[in-house]
Amino acid sequence: MSGSVLSSRPTRTSRRSDVHNKSDRSPVPLLCTIDQTAGNGGIARVSTLVWEVMRRISADRCRMLTLFGPSAQAATYSDKVRFSARLALVQVQRHFNWMFFDHVFLAAIQPLVPRCYRIPYAVFLHSVEVWNEVSPLRLRALQGATVLIANSEFTAGRVRAVHPTLGPIHVCHLALLRQTLTAPPGGGSIDTELVQRIRTNSAAVVGRISSVERHKGHLQLIRSWPAVRQHVPDAQLVVVGKGDDVPHLKNEARNAGCEDAVLFTGWVSESTLAAIYDRVALYAMPSDGEGFGLVFLEAMEHRLPCIASTTDASREIVADGKTGFLVNQNDQDALAGRVVQLLQNPALRLRFGEAGFRRLSECFSFGLFQQRLTSALEPLSHARTVPERRSLTQ
Numbered sequence: 001m002s003g004s005v006l007s008s009r010p011t012r013t014s015r016r017s018d019v020h021n022k023s024d025r026s027p028v029p030l031l032c033t034i035d036q037t038a039g040n041g042g043i044a045r046v047s048t049l050v051w052e053v054m055r056r057i058s059a060d061r062c063r064m065l066t067l068f069g070p071s072a073q074a075a076t077y078s079d080k081v082r083f084s085a086r087l088a089l090v091q092v093q094r095h096f097n098w099m100f101f102d103h104v105f106l107a108a109i110q111p112l113v114p115r116c117y118r119i120p121y122a123v124f125l126h127s128v129e130v131w132n133e134v135s136p137l138r139l140r141a142l143q144g145a146t147v148l149i150a151n152s153e154f155t156a157g158r159v160r161a162v163h164p165t166l167g168p169i170h171v172c173h174l175a176l177l178r179q180t181l182t183a184p185p186g187g188g189s190i191d192t193e194l195v196q197r198i199r200t201n202s203a204a205v206v207g208r209i210s211s212v213e214r215h216k217g218h219l220q221l222i223r224s225w226p227a228v229r230q231h232v233p234d235a236q237l238v239v240v241g242k243g244d245d246v247p248h249l250k251n252e253a254r255n256a257g258c259e260d261a262v263l264f265t266g267w268v269s270e271s272t273l274a275a276i277y278d279r280v281a282l283y284a285m286p287s288d289g290e291g292f293g294l295v296f297l298e299a300m301e302h303r304l305p306c307i308a309s310t311t312d313a314s315r316e317i318v319a320d321g322k323t324g325f326l327v328n329q330n331d332q333d334a335l336a337g338r339v340v341q342l343l344q345n346p347a348l349r350l351r352f353g354e355a356g357f358r359r360l361s362e363c364f365s366f367g368l369f370q371q372r373l374t375s376a377l378e379p380l381s382h383a384r385t386v387p388e389r390r391s392l393t394q
Contacts, residue, residue, distance in 0.1 A: 027381060029054050030096040031064045032087065032106045034075070041208065042294050043126060046151070047102040049177055049366070050124065053373045054100065057381075063096070067106065084109045092117045098146070098380040104130055104138050111140040120380050122147035125169065127291025128213075131158040142166055149376050151292040154313035170376035173316070175369035176297050176360075188269030195275045197263060201343045202236040203307075204280040206273070206295045209243030215289030217309070218249055220329045225258040227336035232343045235261060238280055242267045277302035281349060282342045286329035290314050300360040305352035307338050317364070323356035 031054055033047040054062040067083050068075045075083075087109055090096060099121040101107040107123050123145045130142070142148065148169045150156035156169040207216050221237055228235045239249065239262060246264060253262040268276065277283075283299035284307040293314045299306050300317075306324035308314035320326040325338040342349050 027058050027061070027097045028095070029058050029062045029380070030090060030099045031062060032099055032101045033064060034067045034103055034106065036066070042292075043103060045177070045294060046124065046126070046174060049175060049369060050100060050102055050373065052177060052366075053370050056370065057374055057377070065090070088113050088117075091119050094119070098122070100124070100377075104134070104142060107141040107145070108135070108137045109141075110144055111137055118144070120146040122149060122377060122380060125150040125155055125159055125291075127151075127155060128289065131155070131162060133162065139163065146379055147376055149373070152313035152316050154316065155291045170372075172369065172372040172376055173364060174292050174294055174297070175364050175366045176294070176301060177366060188271050190275050191268060191272045192275075194265055194268070194272065195279055198238055198276065198279045199234055199236040200281065201232050201234050202238050202263075202280045203282045203284045203339055203343075204238040204240060204276055204299075204304075205283070205285050206240040206298070207285065209239070209241045209245045209249065211243075211245040211248065213289070214245065215287050215312075217284075217286035217288070217329045218245075219252060220286055220332065220335060221284060222249060222252050222258065222262060223256055224332045224336040224339070225253075225261055226256055227333070228339050228343070229258065229261060231340045235339070235343055237262045238265065238276060239263065240265045240268060240273065240276060273298075274302070277304060280304065282307065282324075282339070284335075284339060285309075285314070286327055286335055287314060288312055288329050293317055297360060297364055300353075300356035300364075303353035303357045305342055305349050306356065307335070307342070319355070319359060323352050323359055 031047070031051055033051075035044050036047050036051070037044060051062070051064065065083065065086060068079045083106070091113055096119060098119060101121060101123045104123055104125065107121065110118060110121065123142060125148060134142070142163065143166060148166060149172050150159060150169050151172065151174055153171050156171050159166065159169060203221075205216065205218060205221060209218060218239060225235070225237055250259070250264065253259045265276070277299060281304075283296070283304045285293070285295060286307060286309050287293070288309055288311045290309070290312045293308070296306050296308060296314055296317045300323065306318045308318040308324060308326055310326045310328050315326050318324045318326060325342075327334045327338055329335065342352075
């Protein structure tokens with residue numbers, strides 16, 4: 001099924017008629033999301049986090065409106081039209097107290113809904129989609145939001161600098177929804193042949209490999225690898241992910257003379273990813289454009305020391321000299337030096353890894369995420385009560 005669907009669970013397949021319960025007057029919020037399919041990127045995972053909090057604060061009365069279904073890879077024009085029409089309808093008919101948009105793209109319809117029908121809403125701010133100039137319609141959607149929430153201080157600062165007319169922005173650091181990635185439910189089988197190809201002295205980088213988003217540091221890691229191998233001859237870089245920029249990176253590895261030391265895994269199942277984290281010695285992603293960086297939390301969950309950036313939000317996650325190192329991605333010597341330092345010092349890796357695991361629970365637990373998000377959404381909790389009406393799905 002594609003297109004927008006109202007559901008009570010993230011499966012997007014259920015159609016319940018109990019949108020309202022006469023004996024329960026708790027808020028009825030609506031989550032407007034692009035997609036929650038596992039493996040579809042960080043925004044889908046953030047949506048899952050938000051949904052879980054909304055379920056708890058609404059006593060399971062929240063509903064979800066999705067742009068496209070679980071089998072779709074992208075939203076069609078028809079999907080967008082259906083989503084917009086559905087979104088306008090639920091506001092005109094007053095079925096919900098408030099709404100949460102997990103991406104500003106979805107909120108762009110709001111300025112077109114007459115003010116007398118528009119219900120209060122929140123918008124989650126992730127990264128580049130709000131760091132730069134946006135269309136007038138999206139800017140009006142941001143200006144009209146009751147609550148704006150950013151995933152990091154870095155994101156909030158970038159947004160304020162570009163859009164000074166916006167109101168307060170709440171910072172809500174992210175978390176891992178699952179307690180552990182060691183045995184993710186429904187994570188698929190482990191590609192043991194792939195995992196066995198990973199060497200002891202290895203570093204992993206995980207993420208989409210896109211020619212239009214070359215900020216994660218893949219290229220810088222590859223170019224630094226010859227220097228790493230001068231000190232650690234069997235050092236291996238494990239590049240996890242897929243995208244149209246893989247051929248370019250493979251060519252760079254050939255040009256750098258380290259093709260045999262860079263393992264491109266392509267897309268992997270969640271179980272295989274967990275096994276990769278358990279196999280490698282460290283995690284390295286010297287990005288200069290992360291709005292947050294959930295992959296650092298995954299690495300910390302597996303007690304891996306991390307190499308992150310001095311110039312983006314990852315510095316809010318990785319504590320320099322305590323759970324890993326911060327480097328400027330353009331300082332190739334420093335990057336190679338930190339990789340070598342960790343590969344050559346198992347005791348340091350262990351200390352950083354344990355400290356990172358503690359920092360994960362102390363600063364980035366789901367409980368803390370729930371507290372932060374619930375507090376940010378407080379202005380919406382006083383939205384007017386929804387009148388009793390028949391279900392939208394009847």
